[in-house]
C-alpha cells in the first residue's frame with residue numbers, strides 16, 4: 108500500500124494534505140486542528156482551515172478541516188487524506204471523502220480493524236497510561252496524525268512547551284510524552300513504513316495563521332479604533348473578543364451593550380465626541396441597528412459596522428454560512444443617505460478593508476459596513492507577517508486653529524463634506540440632529556433647507572465612488588467564461604479557475620470586495636466579458652440583482668449555494684459541468 | 690464669568706404655558722450657577738417635545754433618536770469624560786422606547802444626568818398614554834382608559850441603587866434648578882424626573898393638580914442616605930406627591946473604572962503602531 112501526499116508537477120512534489128477532525132462539541136477538535144495547523148505553519152507550510160459546528164456547547168457532530176500545502180491555499184479540498192474520528196458520526200459522514208488516505212479512529216469507535224484504511228488508536232488509554240489523565244488524549248491524537256505522516260516532532264514539542272509553559276513543567280512534560288506516545292503507536296504499528304513521502308519542514312520567515320474575525324479585529328486596532336460596543340452574536344463575536352484582548356494597549360474601550368440598539372447608538376455617541384468607533388453584529392442584531400444606521404447617515408457621524416452573516420431569517424442557522432444579507436445592508440433604514448459596503452475576500456483583505464472602512468467613514472462622515480460571513484470569520488489563512496511599517500491614520504478632522512466660535516457643523520460645501528470639529532474643540536460648539544437641520548445643526552423643517560441638506564449629503568457619493576476599487580481579476584484574460592463573485596467566496600472560486608485553466612478551460616474570475624458603490628469603470632469591464640456566471644452563497648442571487656440595478660448589467664447565469672456551507676473548488680467545477688458550460 | 694446670556698439661543702416651538710419653558714429656565718440657571726461654559730456641556734436629547742430643549746440652549750448638542758438618549762450620551766462620556774453630559778428626554782423617550790437603556794444605564798453608572806420631562810403623556814404625537822399616565826386616563830387611543838399600571842421611575846431607580854434619584858416640579862423653578870445642580874455635580878448616574886404639565890394634551894395632571902399635591906421632602910426631614918425610606922417615598926403618589934432628593938450615595942462612575950481612561954480622555958491619544966507587532970505574536 109502506498110500513501111502519497113500530493114501531486115507531482117514538473118518533477119516537484121507539491122504538498123497538499125487535507126486533514127479532517129470530527130467529534131462532538133467539547134471534545135477538543137478545535138484544539139487538535141489548531142495545534143496541527145500552527146505546527147505546520149511554523150515549519151514553513153501554508154495552512155488553510157475552517158470549522159463546521161452546530162450551535163451547541165456540548166455534543167452534536169462538528170468538524171475542523173485543515174489543508175496543508177507548500178504553496179498558498181485559500182480553500183479546502185474535498186478529498187481527505189487523514190480523517191480523525193473522535194465520535195461515532197465521523198466515519199459514516201466522511202468516509203466517502205477519504206479516497207486514498209486513512210482514518211485515525213478512537214478505539215471506542217472502531218475496535219477491530221474492519222477496514223484496511225482505518226487505524227484504531229486508543230487515544231484515551233494512551234493518554235491515561237503515559238500522562239495519567241484523559242485530558243491529554245487530544246495531544247495523543249496530534250502525535251498520532253504526525254505518526255501517520257512520519258512527520259518530525261520537534262516543532263510540535265517546541266510548540267507544546269511554549270503553549271503550556273504557564274502551566275508548569277509537569278504539564279509541558281506530560282503533553283510531550285502524550286504526543287510521542289501517539290506518534291509511536293501509529294508509526295510503529297499496523298502501517299509501519301507506509302509513508303512513502305518524506306514531508307519535511309521548510310525553513311522560512313515567520314508566518315502567521317489568522318482567521319477573518321481576528322483580522323478584522325487587528326485591522327480595527329491598526330486603524331485606531333477606540334470604542335467598540337456590541338452585543339454578542341455568532342459569527343461576529345470574535346471581532347469583539349480580539350479587540351477586547353488588546354484594548355488596554357491601544358487606549359480602547361470595549362463595552363458589551365444591553366442590546367444592539369444600544370450598541371450602535373453608543374458607538375455613534377463616542378464617534379460624535381471624537382474617537383473612532385465601531386460595532387459588530389450578525390444579521391439579527393443588525394435588524395435592531397437599522398434606525399441607528401440612519402442616525403449616522405443624517406447626523407453625518409462616522410461609524411464602522413461589522414456584520415458577520417449567517418443564514419437567516421430570524422435565528423436561522425447560527426453557526427453556518429450564507430451571503431444572504433446583501434440586499435438588507437444596502438437598503439436598511441428609512442430615507443436616503445450615502446453608505447459604503449465592503450466585503451473582504453480573505454483574512455488579509457479583511458485587515459486592509461477594515462482599516463479602509465475607518466478611513467472612509469471619517470473622510471465622508473458616513474456609516475461603512477464590513478460584510479463578512481461565517482466562512483470568512485472562521486477561515487484560517489497563512490501569511491507572511493503583515494507589514495505595518497507604512498500605516499498611517501488620518502482622522503479627517505479640522506485642525507484646532509481652523510475651529511472658531513462661529514463653527515457650524517453642517518456647512519454646505521461642493522464635495523458635500525462639512526469640515527468636522529469635535530465638541531469642545533478649541534471652544535467650538537458642535538450641534539448635531541437626527542431631525543433635518545440647517546448648517547448650524549438646529550432643527551429646520553423648511554423645504555428649501557431640506558433640499559439643500561439632502562443634496563449636500565448625497566453629493567458625498569461622488570467622492571466616495573472615485574475612491575472605490577475595481578474587482579480583482581483572476582485567471583486568463585479574455586476568457587470564454589467569467590465567474591463573478593464577491594466577499595468570502597474568493598478562495599474557492601480562484602482555485603476552481605486555476606484548476607480549470609490548468610486543464611485549458613477558458614475561464615476567469617471577476618471578484619468584488621468593494622460592493623457599494625461600484626467604482627466608475629466596473630460597467631465597461633463587465634460589458635467586455637463573454638458568458639458570465641454570478642456565484643453566490645444565497646438562494647436568490649442578490650449580487651446579480653445589484654449589478655442589474657446599479658449598472659444595468661445582466662449576468663448570463665447564476666450559481667447559487669444555500670445549504671449553509673461554503674463553496675469548494677470541486678463543488679464549483681461540478682456545478683459548471685452540471686450547467687453544461689464546461 | 691458665565692451668565693444666562695451665554696446660554697441664550699433660538700425660538701421655541703412649545704405651546705404657551707408648557708412646563709418645558711420652566712425646565713429650560715431651570716437648566717440654564719443651574720448651568721450658570723455651576724459656572725459651566727457652554728463648550729464644556731454636551732446635551733444629548735431624544736425625540737419628543739422635551740427632546741427639543743437643547744435647541745433652545747447654546748451648548749454642544751446631539752439630538753438623537755426617540756428613546757436613544759442614554760446610549761450616545763454614554764458613548765460620548767466615555768470618549769471624553771471632560772464633557773458634562775446631560776441627557777434630556779420625555780417620559781415616553783426615557784421609560785418606554787428607551788426603557789431597557791434606562792435600566793442598564795443605571796447599572797453601568799456613567800457620570801451623566803438624565804432629565805426626564807414627565808408630562809405623563811406623549812406630547813409630540815398629540816396625546817397618547819405614556820408609561821407614567823394615570824390608570825384610567827382616557828385618550829384617543831386608550832378609549833377605555835389606561836389599563837397598565839404606571840411605571841414608577843423613582844422606585845425602579847432606587848431598586849437599582851442609582852446613585853442620585855430626585856423629582857422636581859416644573860412649577861417650582863428655584864427648587865428644580867437646585868435639584869439639577871446637585872444632580873449634575875453628583876458623581877455617577879443621576880435621575881431627575883420632572884413633573885411637567887402639558888397644557889395641551891394632559892387635562893388631568895394640570896399645574897393646579899400638581900400644585901395641590903406636591904411637597905418638598907426636605908421639609909419633612911427625609912434622609913436621602915436611607916434607601917428604604919427613599920423607596921417608601923417613591924411609592925407615595927396620590928393626595929401628596931413628594932419632590933426633592935429621594936436617594937443619594939457615593940459611587941465610582943463607569944468611566945472612572947475603565948483602566949484606559951485613568952490616563953485621561955480617549956480623544957487626542959497618541960497612537961503607537963509598534964504595538965501591533967505584539968498583537969501579531971498571537972498568530973505565529
Ligand SMILES: Cc1ncc(C[n+]2csc(CCOP(=O)(O)OP(=O)(O)O)c2C)c(N)n1
Nearest residue numbers: 736737738739755779780781782811812813
Ligand atoms: C422609533 C420611533 N417611534 C415613534 C416615534 C414617534 N414619536 C415621537 S415622540 C413620541 C413620544 C413622545 O412622548 P415623550 O417621549 O413622552 O415626549 P414628549 O413629547 O411628551 O415630551 C413618539 C411616539 C419616533 N420618532 N420614533
Ligand code: SF4
Nearest residue numbers: 704707738812887888
Ligand atoms: S404639547 Fe404639551 S408638552 Fe408639548 S409643547 Fe405643548 S404643552 Fe408642552
Ligand SMILES: [Mg+2]
Nearest residue numbers: 779780810811
Ligand atoms: Mg411625555
